[in-house]
Structures are given as structure tokens and as C-alpha cells.
Amino acid sequence: MNATPTASETPKPSDSYVQSFARGLDVIRSFSASAPAQTLSEVAARTGLTRAGARRILLTLQTLGYVHSDGRLFQLTPRILDLGFAYLSSMPIWDLAEPMMETLVDRVHESCSAAVLDGLDVVYVLRVHTHKIMSTNLGVGSRLPAFWTSMGRVLLAALPEDELRARMATLPRERYTRHTVVDDAGLLDRVAEARAQGWCLVDQELEEGLISIAAPLRNRAGQTVAALNISGQANRTSAQAMQAQFLPVLLDTAQAISRTLGTRGR
């Protein structure tokens, strides 16, 4: 998994790059919460395509049932989920992980998630909520900056040192809260600590009040393929209390899930 070029950096067409395909994926991604229904002109503007180019892609998507149009506005259809979510169904790990995560949530009464690393982000692949008003509302496919999340630090800790430093070199820094560590030395320390102890706790570095604790999920070859976390609220449970109460059961569950993972999985 490497950092991915943005649209402006995408390669020129060649015999190993299909630009019309790449542009089509850009059109799909141009739909969002702030642009759920778009006109042809809006899609063209958002993707940098010509109107003619955007029209061909939209009509192709419409022919295949991925886009619906009332003649003026285009919207994605639920068939789009066949693309993204084919990924989830291709990871048999989660079928086995989910009931174990549910048992964990029943014991700790906090939400539990699994995520993988993609460039500088963690991407949620499974979430089991506890039914509390304050439960966080991040769905599958959501992204958070890896360097300031417990799952991210656990996953970054598994990278070779040169790869870790290469990613840090491109890292945008933001002081999300007064606790956020932003300097290279501080971040490398935190990642090294996660590597040494085999788990990681992040105390309100990404959001005031949010504490989370994570452990790696490893395949039979010992490679870290994902991370598992429990997240809680500082006003209910201190960092110390989370470590004391949740760490043992988190590590137990992570090991139990890891034992179910094949060597071919990621």
C-alpha cells in the first residue's frame, strides 16, 4: 500500500495506464455528502473533465446501473456498493472477527473497530457500536489520519523504518487538540513505543475527550494486517482506567482474531 497520486499527479496515458478508467473512478468519487446530486456541469467542474468527457462517463455509469438521472441531476445508485464492498466480502477475516468483537463490546460497553492502513490514513473496515448516545459515528470506509490514532500508530509500527520515514516526510501536520504531538521526534517516539509494547493508547490527540487503545491483528506469518481498537470518552474513563480495564481483554481478543487469520490475508 503506497501513497496514491491525486488527480493532478496521475500518470499520462500509456500502454499500462487506462486514463478513461481512472477518470471514471474520479467521477464516482466526485459524489459526496456535499454533492449528492450533480448536474453534468458540476461533475465536469469537480473532476476537471470536459463536459463531453463527463457526459460519456455518466452515461456509461447510467447504462450499467451505477448512476440514476432525472434528466438533469445525476445520483449514484446503491449498485455502487457492489464495487467498494466487494472488498469487504473478499476479506473472510471479518466474518470471524465480528462475533468476537461483539463479545468484546458486551464486556467493555464501549465501541470496538477494526481498521487497515492506506497511505497516511487508517480506513475503518468493521465497527461494532455500543448503544450509547456518545458513541462515535464513523462508518465503514471512513478515514482518520494514522499518525494521531491508536490503530494508526500500531499499523505504522509494523512498517519498515525507511517506509515510515518516507510517509512522515509527506505528512501534513495539524494541532487537532492541545495534546496533539506534531514534531517528527515525538511522533517517531510514539510509534516506537507502540512497536515495543505491542499496543498503543492515544489520549485526546485527535479530538478532545476521545481516548482509544489499539492492538495489532497479525496473520500466521506474523505480519500485522489490521488493527483492533476500543474507543472511549475521557469524561467517563481516564486513560489510566482504560489501560487497566480494557487492555487485557483487547489483547485477548486481538490474539483470538489473529489465530483465525490465514497467511494469505492482508
Add this chain to the structure above:
Amino acid sequence: MNATPTASETPKPSDSYVQSFARGLDVIRSFSASAPAQTLSEVAARTGLTRAGARRILLTLQTLGYVHSDGRLFQLTPRILDLGFAYLSSMPIWDLAEPMMETLVDRVHESCSAAVLDGLDVVYVLRVHTHKIMSTNLGVGSRLPAFWTSMGRVLLAALPEDELRARMATLPRERYTRHTVVDDAGLLDRVAEARAQGWCLVDQELEEGLISIAAPLRNRAGQTVAALNISGQANRTSAQAMQAQFLPVLLDTAQAISRTLGTRGR
């Protein structure tokens, strides 16, 4: 939302159809639980592409970060979730619906889901599980045949009569259980009943032991845009008991969610 052509029926290239894009989407869909990691030859065989064609698409996906390769085997990366996520986040309804569904689950102690109609299927777009061993394990993006699910019948009931009959004409029939209704007249009766009463209960027609009850979610224009259900187990709760205990709270929640829906949403 119309039924979608399969690969063998896809149109020929023209100035309004981008075949390389359509082929690229086929490559993404070729990955599945039974084929999570594929060689170039496997992808070519599954999609009907030449090896050279499959290679160009795979390398494009790799350049964009959607596919990872160890040199021999190709796998989708979590970035692929961005595509499905574009659809889900383009439906702002779910942010508001989720906490209301969690409250419902807390009251009834059964799982609650929301789904939309796509051709002959319902597609799950949001699920809130109750933490029980027997909770069903269908994730977001999963499909079930609309004519034999409570959400499906509620959604089909909102179609114009000619559209409903057109879909029935292409409907594959399967006797899933001894309770499954398979004849046209019986199915039309059930859909008409859902339309007349404004909700629907399906008692073990798709799977022995599975009962579910559904209500429509309507936008401000009164159009049915999705359905909400509660599913339960026949050995815990009879159909009569589900109707008595769950229907009032299901209808309350569906109306509360409907009130939050704009006229532009689907």
C-alpha cells in the same frame, strides 16, 4: 433504477459508452470472498478480458492505489471503500437515521436495518445489530431478493403498477422455504397488502425461522425512498407477537426518520 445489463449484454462502444471504464469496473467486481487474491490469468478468465487488457486495468488500479500486488497475486486495497463510501455519504439521511435506529434496537432488542431497492433486490445501506448470538450477519451492501423480504415488498409497493409488473416478468422464482409465495397472483396480493396497510410482515418466506417487519421511509414529497425493518427469530417471537410488540415502535421510528428527509434525497 433499472435492471442492469450483465457483462454479456453490455452495449458496444459508442460515443456515449466508455468500454474500457466498464471493463475496469468488471475487474473490481471480479474480486470476492471466493477470489480475494487473483493472478492476472484468473482476472482475465473471470472478466472475459484478454491478458493484456486485464493487465492494463490492474496496473491502472495499482497506480491509483486501489489494488496491491506482490508481483504475482493482485488484491483490492481499502481505498476501494472510497467508491462505496461516495454513495453512502451522498445519502445524508443516514447520519440522522442511525441514532434513531439505535434507540429502536435498545427498545426491541432485535436488529434493525435500512435498505433501498435496486432492480429485483433490496440493498442494505445501514444496519444496527443487537448483540445476540443469533443476530444475522448481513453487512452494508448485501443484497436480498426484494419480493421475499419485508423491506422489498414495502419498496415494491411504491412502484407504479406497470413498473412492478415489468419487474415481476423477469423475476426468477425459488421456493426458499415451505412458506415462500411464488405465484404472480400471490406476490401481487402481498405487495398490494403492504401498500394498503403501510407496512409489511414476511414470515419465514426467505429463510426458515426468520421473520421481519418493515415500514417505508418517505421524503417530504411523500415518495418512498428506503425502508426500515426489524428482524427477529420465529423461535423467540411469533409473527403475531412481532406485530403486536414491534409494529407501533417501528412505525414511530420510520415516521421520525421520514420527517428528517429532504425532498432532494432518494
